[in-house]
Amino acid sequence: MGTTLIFPDGVTAESFLQFFWQRRPLLMRGALPGIASPISPEELAGLACETGVESRLVRQQSRGRPRWKVSHGPFRAATFRKLPPTHWTLLVQDVDKLVPSVTRLLERFRFLPDWRVDDVMVSYAVDQGSVGPHWDEYDVFLIQARGRRRWQIANARPSPDNVLPDEELRIMARFEPDEEWVLEPGDVLYLPPGVPHWGVAVGDCVTCSVGYRAPSHRELASSWFEHVLEGVADDAYYRDGPMQPPAHGAEISPAAAARAVELVETLAGRSRAEIERWYGAFLTEPKPNLTVDPAEPPLTPDEFRRLFEARGAIYRHPFSRFAYLPKEDGCDWLFVAGESYTLPKRHRTFLQTVCQWRELHFGFLAEWLGESDCVDLLARLYNGGHLAFDDGA
């Protein structure tokens, strides 16, 4: 198996990014040849019974006009035994954080930045199972991992009111497909945001969706202003400047307005460096159900180094996202699970190595382990629970 997707003839990773990414759908037949489903339906159902795992069961009611009903996990094993032979599908989010073989799938997608990936959702459907025609506001690679699924897509951007009333799932009221393909194991369909699609299982099948959910402007603004608020003192208040008795009691004088403008600019105005640092932390922030526990007991940098040498390898916790920002002025920044760390830029190759591999062998890092900056950083990541000596993936 290669290290990336096999793009169709005439398409490379570079031309994919230039002509398709966020723009146009692309069917990639045989993009992952020989793929075996990275998870069995039984394992997926097992995950859907666990608390802290986000799962949904979507049933299509077969009588009358099509309707879809969704229920949320955790489920009881008995629920699955009572399901009919057709028209349902089970979907589990964040399987890349839970199942090592699904985590490894992401290696094939490194032609895009790691920090753009949201999760791998895995669905198991019985014959004719689907979540109905809909569109998503994010990019997705739909990997056919087992069995077959018929995908239909429409070319025109849907109108926002084209949705069925009273459905928890945003299912389209009218869906007129322009193209249709039956995907076989190893085929991948890329869809940019806003493309109406409908995937219906042909016999039972497993689909892995690598999702690139981009933050909305509202989410960005909310996180940024929350960050700004953290830096605003509780006990600081507006104060008047020099004043004259007002000629008209209701007037907001130009001087008072100017004072307010200056105050808000001072409260909100931040340096480019601070915005970049907030952004790196924001991008690596874990979902609330995917936070890690600190190491018990914590180790000193020396103890950590000795144990690392003895154990030979250390593993990234699958919940913890890593990203770094190289800076030409000052130190580079590392972002892990919403926290930021700095490191002198002479250690950039060390930082790149730490971010590149989920499994870090002592030998990969040995040349930097005499440097206290580097060992201290690894020990902090270990103590925070982001690196561990056991492969928890």
Ligand code: SIN
């Ligand atoms: C599925 O895997 O059934 C649904 C994926 C999607 O349509 O987004």
Ligand code: CO
């Ligand atoms: Co979709």
